[in-house]
Amino acid sequence: MEQIKNGAGRVTARGLVLTVLGVVTLAVAILSVAVSYDILKPRFGAWAIPTVGALDALWVVFQATEILARNHKQRARRVLIAGLVLTAVNAAIPTADLVLAANSGGAQLDLAVVLTPVAIVATKTAWWIALPSLGRAISSDTRQAIATRRQHVADRLEVMEADAAHRVELLEVAAELDARVAKAEAHYRETVLKAQQSTTKALHGQAATTEKTLTDKPLPASVAAIPLPDLENWTPAAPALPGTERAATGTPAITGGTHAPQVSDPDAAPGTDGGTHGGTSVTLDRLAAVAGVPVPQPGDPLTDAQMGVVLRHLRYADDPPLSYRQARDAYRRAGYVGSEQRVRIAWGALVVQEDGGETHEAEEAEDVTA
Known part of the structure; x- marks a missing residue:
């Protein structure tokens, strides 16, 4: 089984997972040996010890071999099939005993006998789920390069999320400002129209007064003849x-x-x-x-x-x-x-x-x- 530490002495996540699964598998194998020995001893006698020991030892060995052969799917397929067969055999022994005990009627069921087939099948299922996800064993340099690349991807994704959040905030603020500007423009135009209305009324009254004054008191021609200064040529x-x-x-x-x-x-x-x-x-x-x-x-x-x-x-x-x-x-x-x-x-x-x-x-x- 793969060690927890790599060549540089560092604990790897892959090694840690495999170690935990190995410990669980070894514990289930010991439980299976104990339960299967109690079941087979009345029938096999002293042969029950090598029988159950061989079954569970091969089950653990095939599981470890599957880990080592994981890089080669064709090789891993053989130990995978053998491991499944041994899993079925090891789980079948306590299961058959449970069935016989239930059919005999009145026999008290042992909790260890009930848990053993469930633990065996569950352990094999855990290996089947976890092992493909672990991938291949790699060197520390490659692991560092992959970690750097993953960090770069994570940073880029975080920047993209931040940009998206900024974009959303910008659009929300822009929408609010547009609404305020539109309201201000409407108010300004309304004010201009009111001012024009007021100015028009005042000019209309002044125009009427001026027209009456011009009619009653026309200006002499000499007033209009007075030249006005020019900005460019004025001295x-x-x-x-x-x-x-x-x-x-x-x-x-x-x-x-x-x-x-x-x-x-x-x-x-x-x-x-x-x-x-x-x-x-x-x-x-x-x-x-x-x-x-x-x-x-x-x-x-x-x-x-x-x-x-x-x-x-x-x-x-x-x-x-x-x-x-x-x-x-x-x-x-x-x-x-x-x-x-x-x-x-x-x-x-x-x-x-x-x-x-x-x-x-x-x-x-x-x-x-x-």
Whole structure:
């Protein structure tokens, strides 16, 4: 019979099972020997001892041989059949005695005689059930490899079960969240509809009031003609400068400057002091800062906004303000760069912004006359 311990001295599960079954088989064989000897002694005499000993010894040997031959089914088949025959013979002896005792009438049945055939058959049945499940005897390395593989499979199955549980939990939470979101969306849409209803009612009443007001008090065309600012092209309008006096046209007179001459003499060159005719000096730097453009420099290409700042500064550098031709000549003398057409367009935009273009139209007519 296979030992409990393997070559490394470790107790194996297979060896433990076989040992337990072997002990049970040996105990049943001893019980069978005792019972069968008592039954056969009156008939066989001294021959009863070797007879029952041989039957039970062969029964145990065939069972052990079946264990050893389990790897070879054809060999195991012989000892399996022989073991079954001996099982039937060993169980038949006490069974026959029980039958004879029952037929004789009045004989008391021995409990050992009753249990012996049951124990023999049950033991053989236990071997028949347990032995195929034990498999073959293997080395410790192979057993370790199989255990590792089984552990890997067990780990994988546990991970699969955990993933499935997570998936179920995710779906349950997702279903709950979907229900909450759907409820929130319905509430939001209901709120929007109520707000639209309230807004529509308020607008309807306001529209009726506005229509009545427009009918009773129509707006003049000048209101609609006021231009609105554009986000991309908006520049701050030049505010009224402090300490200046307005001429008849309502335009402030500005004197002085940093990068341009104080023009009192039309023939004064840039950088010379031509005198001041009163009023607070407003420099070109301040005008450029108000317009939000870099300070124009003589000799550098100027943008339209910078050209307008220079012309505005030159126009009000003297009192009364310079005309277009005077401002243009001062512009050239100061060394600023710009074509005649650009200067004229910038000047026109300046005077249109200040007095509606009346001065520019008068100067245009004067140029044509000249």
